[in-house]
């Protein structure tokens with residue numbers, strides 16, 4: 001449990017709620033130390049009721065009382081939020097931004113240039129405590145700030161510390177990544193149905209197989225190719241399937257997907 005720190009999440013949308021859900025369900029922080037802010041009253045009432053935390057449509061009081069402020073609004077709203085926070089925060093507080101396309105330097109300037117800023121890129125799997133969150137040091141942030149951000153996010157998944165220049169690649173791989181994997185699981189399930197399996201069974205087989213394979217890599221720390229070799233009997237069924245994947249250039253398509261998404265993220269950097 002994160003002690004002696006209160007956290008305010010500004011923007012209780014999809015990602016804001018996923019973080020709240022992860023932090024509360026993993027008991028990483030006491031509900032009395034977690035706050036949320038959202039412009040929509042309905043949204044605030046929903047979040048308050050569901051997670052037992054205080055949510056307000058006005059950032060003033062909650063930001064003043066928080067050690068860490070996580071900005072989780074859309075890029076177009078970030079200047080408005082930061083402008084307001086500039087009048088409220090001091091350099092003793094920490095701002096973590098999960099907003100895509102906005103650099104920590106730009107945000108730091110709007111915040112007045114003295115408040116420590118950390119940039120983070122989570123993915124939607126924080127919702128189930130299996131997120132991948134990359135964090136990078138921004139202006140005025142120290143190793144202690146990074147350690148605090150790591151502690152907060154590690155309750156919702158795995159954390160990697162990267163340079164901010166690598167966050168476009170992170171966005172393309174792990175932030176967009178769940179969508180790629182959902183598509184792969186859906187396609188495998190379609191394959192199972194095509195050869196006669198019931199849809200429910202087929203989706204379960206595809207999903208659990210994906211989870212198991214991922215867990216094997218994490219636990220053994222072996223190169224994926226080595227593990228692939230373990231299940232590929234010469235002349236057997238697996239190699240037949242792999243051959244088809246190679247013929248259809250699945251590997252090249254996935255590599256290209258990450259390259260293209262990185263380029264898109266780089267091209268979209270607004271500030």
Ligand SMILES: NC(=O)c1ccc[n+]([C@@H]2O[C@H](COP(=O)([O-])OP(=O)(O)OC[C@H]3O[C@@H](n4cnc5c(N)ncnc54)[C@H](OP(=O)(O)O)[C@@H]3O)[C@@H](O)[C@H]2O)c1
Nearest residue numbers: 011012013014015016038039072073074075077098099100
């Ligand atoms: N979704 C992902 O997988 C993902 C992954 C990594 C990073 N991100 C980043 O996370 C951020 C949020 O994305 P999202 O998908 O969660 O968007 P979202 O669902 O639209 O959530 C944003 C929320 O912030 C609220 N908001 C807007 N202005 C505000 C203000 N001034 N004060 C307080 N709340 C305000 C919005 O309310 P209204 O609806 O009234 O505007 C909305 O509820 C984005 O910057 C995105 O780049 C998302």
